[in-house]
Every structure is written in structure tokens, then in C-alpha cells.
Amino acid sequence: MENRWMQRDASEVQSAFMQKVYAWMFSALLITAGVAYYSASSATIINMVFSSGYGIFPFIIAEFALVYYISSRIDRISSQTAKLLFFLYSALNGVTMGIIFLAYTSASIYYTFLITAVMFGIMSVYGMVTKKDLSSIGNIAFMALIGIIIASVVNIFLNSEALYWIISYAGVILFTGLTAYDTQKIKKMHSVMAHDEESGNKVAILGALTLYLDFINLFLFLLRFFGRRN
Structure with missing residues (x-):
């Protein structure tokens, strides 16, 4: 009876943790979407980006720096600071996405977002409920990511x-x-790394950032297929 109660309690804690991860991830996506919409319709921002001579590259560099800082310093900063930096990153990414969106029709962007949301939702639910160990995918994915980066630079x-x-x-x-x-x-990280509410929040922010990056990258690659040029 005691073991069953402990398992139920652990399950409830884990469920609350994953809800927090998804809530922060979707909050960041909403920030990105709002900033992207504003940026794509703001002549001031568009002129600022294109008149600088560097385009969106300063924003991309700043985004990489923020992701690296959050990931590498998560144990040294507070969860509130990490969350603010995460939302700042999502806002900067919104500017980048807004400039990219100028090349595509609004209808194709919405359509691609819907496809991305469905694919992401299905695969995320699968990752939540499957009993199969997916750790082998991580090793393959890391090598594939390196290959894609190298191939993209070469191309x-x-x-x-x-x-x-x-x-x-x-x-x-x-x-x-x-x-x-x-x-x-x-899902596994919480039980291994989170020992109190503060550390649990930090792990949740890292999780939200990870899933946010998966969603955004999946969306950008799908946009190559479904995006219709203006």
C-alpha cells in the first residue's frame, strides 16, 4: 500500500513538472509569434535590420549566446533569471522569424505552423508514454545534427x-x-536532477528550452516544403 502511494505521489509530481515544462515552452512560442508578427509588419524594425549591413546575423549570434549561457550557467543563476533569459531569447528569435516570414505568404506560414504543432504533439506524447528506451536516438541525432550543420555550411x-x-x-x-x-x-531528468522546488524549476526551464528549439527547428525545415514565396 505504501509503495503504491509513493508511486502515485511521484507520478503526480512528474505530471506537474511536465505541465510546467509545456507551459513555459508554449509561453515562449507565444512571445516569439507575437514579436514575429510585430517585426514583420514594422517598417522601423525592418529598416533597422536591413540598413545595418549585417541583416539578422547579430540577432542569431545573440540567440546562440543566450542558449549557451542558460545551458552552461543554469546551476549558478536563479530560476527566475533563467526564465527571463529564456523569454528574452524567444523575443529575439521572434525578430529573426519575423524577417524570415517576409519571404512567405501568411497562409503558408499558418499552415506550416499547424502541421508542425500536430507532428510535435504526436511525437511528444509518444516520448511521454512509450516504455521503449529512446536513448539510442540521442546518439544518432547528435551525429546527424553535426552532419546537417557541416552540409549546410558547405552548401x-x-x-x-x-x-x-x-x-x-x-x-x-x-x-x-x-x-x-x-x-x-x-521526463526522466526531474527524478534525477530536481531535489527541491528551485532546482526543479531550473530543470523545467532547460526542458522548455529544449522542446522550444525542437519545435522551432522542425517548423523552419517544414517551411522549406510548405512555405509559399511572396
Whole structure:
């Protein structure tokens, strides 16, 4: 009876933890969507980005720096600071996405977002409920991600359409699989790493950031297929 009660209590804690992860992830997505919409319709922001001579690269560099800082310093900063930095990152990413959206029709962006949400939801639920150990996907995904990055850099110089589509297909497959893998990993992280409310919040923020990145990258790769140019 006691073991059953402890299992139920652990299950409830884990459920509350995952709800927090998804809540912060979706909050960040809403921030990104709002900032993207505003940026794409703001002549001031568009002129600022394109008149600088650097385009969106300063924003991309700042985003990489924030992700690295949050991930590497999570044990040294408070959960509130981590959450604020996460939301700041999502806002910066919103500016980047808004500039990218200028190239596509609104209808194709909404359609692609819907497809992404469905695919992400299915794979995340699978990662939550499956009893199969998905850790092998992590090793394969890491090597695939390195390959995609290298191929993308090479294709800047080659400008190969065939390689572009190979990278696109690989990206969709990669982040579809990573969604399930990361969900299962985050589900396990709470019991291993979270010893109190503060550390639990930090783990939840890292989890939200991870799933947010999976969603955004899956969306961008799917946009290559379903996006319609203006």
C-alpha cells in the first residue's frame, strides 16, 4: 500500500513538472509569434535590420549566446533569471522569424505552423508514454545534427539544390525524432536532477528550452516544403 502511494505521489509530481515544462515552452512560442508578427509588419524594425549591413546575423549570434549561457550557467543563476533569459531569447528569435516570414505568404506560414504543432504533439506524447528506451536516438541525432550543420555550411558555397533538399528532409526527420527523445529525457531528468522546488524549476526551464528549439527547428525545415514565396 505504501509503495503504491509513493508511486502515485511521484507520478503526480512528474505530471506537474511536465505541465510546467509545456507551459513555459508554449509561453515562449507565444512571445516569439507575437514579436514575429510585430517585426514583420514594422517598417522601423525592418529598416533597422536591413540598413545595418549585417541583416539578422547579430540577432542569431545573440540567440546562440543566450542558449549557451542558460545551458552552461543554469546551476549558478536563479530560476527566475533563467526564465527571463529564456523569454528574452524567444523575443529575439521572434525578430529573426519575423524577417524570415517576409519571404512567405501568411497562409503558408499558418499552415506550416499547424502541421508542425500536430507532428510535435504526436511525437511528444509518444516520448511521454512509450516504455521503449529512446536513448539510442540521442546518439544518432547528435551525429546527424553535426552532419546537417557541416552540409549546410558547405552548401553556402556550392548552392546545390539537390543538397538543399537532402538537408531539408534530414532536418525534418532529425527534429521529429528529437522531439520524442527529448520529451522522454526531460521526463526522466526531474527524478534525477530536481531535489527541491528551485532546482526543479531550473530543470523545467532547460526542458522548455529544449522542446522550444525542437519545435522551432522542425517548423523552419517544414517551411522549406510548405512555405509559399511572396
